[in-house]
Amino acid sequence: MSTTLHNPPLLAVRDLCVEFATRKGTVNAVRSVNLQVAKGETLGIVGESGSGKSVTSYAVMRILDRAGRIAAGRIEFGGMRLHDADEPMMSDLRGREISMIFQNPRAALNPIRPVGKQIEDVLIRHAQATRDRAKEKAIEALAKVRIRDPEARYHAYPFELSGGMCQRVVIAIALACKPQLLIADEPTTGLDVTTQKAVMELVRELTRSEGMSTLLITHDLGLAGEYCDRIIVMEKGAVVEQQDTRGLFAAPAHPYTRRLIRSTPHAARNIRDLLPEDLRLPPLPPLQVGAEPLLEVKDLVREYAPPGGLLQRLRGRGDAQPFRAVDGISFSIARGESVGLVGESGCGKSTTSAMVMRLLDATSGSIRFKGRELTTVPSGRFAGSPLRRELQMVFQDPHESLNPRSTAAQSIADPLLRLEGMTDAAAIRDRVEALAAQVGLPLELLDRLPHQLSGGQKARVGIARAIATKPELLILDEPTAALDVSVQAVVLNLLADLKAEFGMSYLFVSHDLEVVRLLCDRVIVMRAGRIVEEGPSARVLSDPQAEYTRELLSAIPRPAHLAGHAAANRAVST
Amino acid sequence: MTDAVYTPQLAGAKRSSAWSRGLAHFRYVMTSNPVTFLAFALLAGMIVIALFGPMLVPHDPLATISDKALKPPSAEHWFGTDQLGRDVFSRVIVATRLDLLISVSAVALSFFVGAAMGACAGYWGGWFDKLSGRLLDTIMAFPLFVLAMGIVAAAGNTIQNIVIATAIINLPFYARVARAEVSIRRHAGYVQAARLSGNSELRILIMKIMPNTLPPMMVQLSLNMGWAILNAAGLSFIGLGVRPPTAEWGIMVAEGANYIVSGEWWLALFPGAALMLAVFTFNLLGDSLRDLVDPQRRT
Secondary structure: OOOOOOOOOOEEEEEEEEEEEEOOEEEEEEEEEEEEEOOOOEEEEEOOOOOOHHHHHHHHHOOOOOOEEEEEEEEEEOOEEOOOOOHHHHHHHEOOOEEEEOOOHHHHOOOOOOHHHHHHHHHHHOOOOOHHHHHHHHHHHHHHOOOOOHHHHOOOOHHHOOHHHHHHHHHHHHHOOOOOEEEEEOOOOOOOHHHHHHHHHHHHHHHHHHOOEEEEEEOOHHHHHHHOOEEEEEEOOEEEEEEEHHHHHHOOOOHHHHHHHHHOHHHOOOHHHHOOOOOOOOOOOOOOOOOOEEEEEEEEEEEEOOOOOHHHHHOOOOOOOOEEEEEEEEEEEEOOOEEEEEOOOOOOHHHHHHHHOOOOOOOEEEEEEOOEEOOOOOHHHHHHOHHHHHEEEEOOOOOOOOOOOOOHHHHHHHHHHHHOOOOOHHHHHHHHHHHHHHOOOOHHHOOOOHHHOOHHHHHHHHHHHHHOOOOOEEEEEOOOOOOOHHHHHHHHHHHHHHHHHHOOEEEEEEOOHHHHHHHOOEEEEEEOOEEEEEEEHHHHHHOOOOHHHHHHHHHOOOOHHHHHHHHHHHHHHO | OOOOOOOHHHHHHHHHHHHHHHHHHHHHHHHHOHHHHHHHHHHHHHHHHHHHHHHHOOOOOOOOOHHHOOOOOOOOOOOOEOOOOOEHHHHHHHHHHHHHHHHHHHHHHHHHHHHHHHHHHHHHOHHHHHHHHHHHHHHHHOOHHHHHHHHHHHHOOOHHHHHHHHHHHHHHHHHHHHHHHHHHHOOOHHHHHHHHOOOOHHHHHHHHHHHHHHHHHHHHHHHHHHHHHHHHHHHHHOOOOOOOOOOOHHHHHHHHHHHHOOOOOHHHHHHHHHHHHHHHHHHHHHHHHHHHHOHHHOO
16 A cells, blocks of 8 residues: 555556356456555455455466466566466466465475475576585575474475474475565464464564565464554455554454454453454353362373384384373363363374263273263273263364265264164254254255355354254364354354353363363363363463463464454453 | 244255255256266166167077078168078177176176275274285286186186176275275264264264265276176187177177178177277266265265
């Protein structure tokens, strides 16, 4: 916006329209989008899934898939016309002038080529290095993205590196030729918060020192707020708002932006604050926690055998220590209580929940549910146990947890058929429809297959299936991780309402401390298979005792403007 | 979520439309790709001929008329006559039933046995996986046609044995596809969810995982079908299959081959063309069958 005629923008997109030819006819994925990126500027494009933010960047890179085409508009980059550039010209520009970082770093790297070689390929392709000097330059590039011991890592294959390391390599490849524009498409989705912080700060530092422009595409308003100079908000293929970051958070002009800011958990005081203002639900009734514990976990351990085959055992190397995914943890959940289990990937929180759910056998330790020991029944035979219907779970990926061949109604009816022994088709249908109504799933969607439903609708089907047998303990394994923030807001409220209605206990497994703060009474922080901190969520989040909890909290992107907004929000609502 | 109004009309209407949606999907798959339509039209034609062919043919396929031997195609005998004066057209038509019967039953047998073996191996692993894997490797170690020849030669020259031999040599393909497809879905989210819903392990395997492995299995099925027809005809061709005077494409090609040198090309050409058309049809069918059984292709 601030760019003037004297200072032409690096990238200018005018009235861009992108169409996709599909079975149902033409879909307008991007509708007359205008945007400009000045030299050295970081522009954020924020929007939920289907907003056209990624398609816009693909159009700039001219990497739309075959069904898509630029229907109208102009894309100019440093005076060059990209919208009608031919393929040889584009392939020369990609990587040299415009680079891209993708969402899944592991998928973006060639799995059977050492990472150093992959950096060399780009350097040689764009004549930035000769063959004999390429290795030296590649190691230099690895050192620049702060990979420790770059000479050794040069020979590493992508599978030998962690997700964060892989993303650093991808950044090294993207920046190897010193491009003028870096497009980062959800660069940290799927990474832990502490890794996200490290990666984003690295990108910011490198682009600043080289004077590069960045186009950051993200669904996370907090992330965009912390790292961008200016933000564009997109909805359904169109730009709804375009402002500098401070202005956007201080005075969002468009109702969609306001809704988006509202549904971001950082600003909310309680779970109802996430919902749009016009959707006022009654406040939640006060929590009723029973005195006796519903679930008691004691010294729970899960070990995995160390790698090594027959040969190693024969050689007498059988003394390798088994890997302890869960290392002797103890906690309890009272009736009606919801407990958050927080930690980064690999901390053992999913293994713990699988053991409590009896999907996985514990190596040692005890799990008592309503005073009865669960570990005596092996997980393979727990399906026949009368306690099965008391313990249910909502899975992380709503899409993957639904059978692609079953309609929504069939998925919800499955526990009724197997655990309740219902046989009358009409009675089952009635129950399924009642459950669908409870989770707010429109009845006409019940006969659809999973791929015909949206993410939020699939999440509702998963929740309806989990509460079908009225379980006493429900484990929620990152139930909103794959959902847009506005959908997350609705689903979290639904979960809170269901809990109040049925008096269930929740074990809420998550990496997102902000979400846990809103939904849970108590929080357990795990690291490397052990519990590092435990306590009431308000206390743990405001006054963390453990060093690791503090680190986790400080890694959450929390732009100052957003905090101000939250304060204002609080002032208004009280 | 407070709105729990039950709307029976809407639900009833939706329930009855499951069939019509299936039909609409079939129509979509048919019309979206002309090759698919051609494949299904050819298949339908072959099935009609197999069912009603013997009633429709102009001549008795086994009746020999010695003064009409080796006559070229004419208005009366469209495909000419063979060395014994039998009508080649009638014989080609009548043979469709036998050839399809052999190949369909052989492929069905190896499909079910192979799918069951592979699914158990992929789901539970362990000793059964190792044992069945080595067994299949052993079958694959032989040249497959020679193995089929050996089985038929040893067990006796009957249609039943041809079916079994063809089924055995096709077994590894199904078992391997099924094993791979099951083992990648073994830990899928919906399988875990099915466990939580109280399904037994066997039920999960049969009702939840197996149907999802159908699309790749269908491709394998139709490709193998053409192969099985060729295999059955091949066994007959070398004299190890169906015996004369039964009408069968393989024997007809074998018998006719002797006369090509002396210029009587129609004896071998027409059954050969029928064989080719059948194999062609099944190969075309592969992708369209996958499209039909894959729920993701529906919108």
